[in-house]
Amino acid sequence: MTDSPIATLARPEARPLPAYNAGLSNEAVRARYGVTDIARLASNENPFGVSPAVRQALAGVADAVGNYPDAHCTALRQAIAERSGMAADRLVFGNGSEDLIKILCEVFLSPGDLVVTQRPVFGLHEIYPRMMGAQVELLELDAELGFDIDAWCAAMAKAPKIAFLPNPSNPVGCMMDVAQFARVLEATPGSTILVVDEAYYEYALHDEDYPDVLAMLAARQGPWIVLRTFSKAWGLAGLRVGYGMADSAAFVQLLDKVRSPFNVNLAAQRAALAAWSDPTHMRSGVATTVALREALRHELKALAAPGGPLQGLRIAPSVANFLFLDIGRPNGPVTEALLRRGVIIKPWKEPGFEHFLRVSIGTEQDNARFVQALLVAMAEPVAV
């Protein structure tokens, strides 16, 4: 592909960046495939809706939008500080936690710096470092589609500037347990900024071996930040609110210099505060999703047995709100067949993972539709 004239003006780091694979909108799928009813299982969204408190908070927003939002998210900051026990000045807020990943890269990375993360990769853990000219080392999974702790420890010995550790991983869903995280922590030099991305924290808490990373990091000599989001368990993906909990106020002050001052909009702040005030609603949706995930796993496992219609299908371990499946054939035609039946999933496009797809856990009805559509799609002969 030849660069357009405008591309020749771009920074050499920006020009070759891949486009983020953000997935299809319901409208695009309706228009392209002529389906009306859609099972939206591509973006790990929460299908159970927000707390009534969020509806109420948003009802008054129109009267307030003439004013700028609070640049420091004061009310939300206080509420999260109170329940988490984290000092308020160690919290930082983003327009989604994606925003915080970008800010971290902008603050700390110079051309040639080393960044380490997991493969298959959450796109932005690779794209934003490369945008700053960093070298990104992607670590492979082990044979069971879990974290390879030896590989993580070996990579840490190279003293990367930043390590992005997604726990659990997206797209795989696997987690580092207490003992594994302790080993990686031990291997991490004090000069490495350890970023633990806990986008699926609330789901993973259902696993008793999921580490209390904040407690384990408390004793660390070295910089760290843990990222969480309102987009998944709290059901606010459309409003964009994420937050980070850092080792120190000094860390947050650095991020504040680069952060766009009004990065969390007024509606988002109000909605997040209201959602946070109703953890019971959040926990109920999460518990339902975890139960539905296990039900889907069992159903797929039975279908994958020898002689079954999905024989050979591999299901990665997951403590999150999605499953990562090795369907044993190119995912493109299967994705198309699912779309024709109104089921949107995420085919993984990274080299080496073209036989995998990620399906989010939806409602019971959505998941059933996915299984039915997958059975039909996999019964079609593989195109050669």
Ligand SMILES: *Cc1c(COP(=O)(O)O)cnc(C)c1O
């Ligand atoms: C979904 C996700 C995020 C962030 O989402 P935001 O909507 O930007 O808060 C961050 N990291 C991972 C690994 C995710 O899957």
